[in-house]
Amino acid sequence: MQEEIYIVFDNYLQNRMSFEEKKNLETQFQKDIDLREKFELYKQANLFLETKFSKETQFFKENLSQVSEKYFSNESEKKIKKTKIIPLSSKWFAIAATIIVVVSFWVFNQSGIPKYEEYNNHQKIHLIERSSENTTLKLAEKAFNDKNFQQAIIEFEANNIENLDIEERLYYAISLIETEQYQKSEAILLAIKEGNSIFKEDAIWYLGLMALKQKKYDESIKYLKLITDNSERFDTAQTLLNDLD
Numbered sequence: 434m435q436e437e438i439y440i441v442f443d444n445y446l447q448n449r450m451s452f453e454e455k456k457n458l459e460t461q462f463q464k465d466i467d468l469r470e471k472f473e474l475y476k477q478a479n480l481f482l483e484t485k486f487s488k489e490t491q492f493f494k495e496n497l498s499q500v501s502e503k504y505f506s507n508e509s510e511k512k513i514k515k516t517k518i519i520p521l522s523s524k525w526f527a528i529a530a531t532i533i534v535v536v537s538f539w540v541f542n543q544s545g546i547p548k549y550e551e552y553n554n555h556q557k558i559h560l561i562e563r564s565s566e567n568t569t570l571k572l573a574e575k576a577f578n579d580k581n582f583q584q585a586i587i588e589f590e591a592n593n594i595e596n597l598d599i600e601e602r603l604y605y606a607i608s609l610i611e612t613e614q615y616q617k618s619e620a621i622l623l624a625i626k627e628g629n630s631i632f633k634e635d636a637i638w639y640l641g642l643m644a645l646k647q648k649k650y651d652e653s654i655k656y657l658k659l660i661t662d663n664s665e666r667f668d669t670a671q672t673l674l675n676d677l678d
Contacts, residue, residue: 438468442475547676549646552669553611558604567592570601577604582611599630603639610643618643634664641670650677 444450445458462469560567560574573588589597589605597605602621609618622643625636641656654677660670 442472445472446476546650547645547673549642552642552645552673555607560601560604573601573604577608580611582608586612586614599625599628599632603632603635606636607639610639610646613646615643615647634660634666638664638666638670641673645673645677653677 441458445455450458462472555577557578558574560570569588569592573585573592576582576585576588585608586605589601589608592601594602594605603625606618606621606625609615609621619640622636622640625632626640637656637659641653641660644650644653644656654674657670657674657677660666664670
């Protein structure tokens with residue numbers, strides 16, 4: 434069956450062939466220019482997906498066997514004879530190219546999902562004016578504004594978390610999000626959310642962003658919908674909601 438060559442190409446690229454099988458295929462590449470050119474085209478398409486899209490490509494690879502089976506396998510013939518190399522017809526190549534285009538289109542669509550990095554434009558903080566004598570808060574402010582969030586965490590914690598006011602805890606929680614310490618950040622943000630401070634809506638916003646960063650889209654939508662229309666976050670939240678829907 435001519436479609437087997439698609440699986441053979443992938444087995445070769447994924448190093449799932451024995452030494453003898455690889456040698457046999459490489460010998461055919463030397464003898465058959467048409468086969469070699471089509472393999473190179475397939476390899477370049479695969480390389481493009483690999484380098485252009487890192488996380489999405491992993492999903493593509495995990496589903497490659499399912500795609501192959503759906504389009505190329507007969508119900509009565511699912512066992513691939515890896516050493517059998519069959520010339521590639523123009524008809525099959527058109528089908529293979531179509532599958533690559535379809536998968537590529539899916540990957541492009543995935544890349545269109547809003548990213549956390551598009552929305553994590555944190556405003557610069559100004560803690561020194563209120564805490565001119567607090568050295569650790571000065572250092573935390575500088576580290577945060579320099580986007581050195583790991584250092585900001587160190588300075589916030591050196592000040593003792595219990596001594597931080599609500600605004601300072603908010604910035605500490607943001608730093609935790611940036612360093613992927615989600616559980617600690619969530620606990621702080623939820624506490625602020627349940628309070629009545631002026632930072633309540635900010636906490637909800639960052640709970641939504643934290644969910645977005647973890648690709649928990651339904652959870653992100655849930656929080657974003659809680660932001661009221663009198664919040665300065667409302668318009669941006671609506672934009673993000675529209676992109677997620």
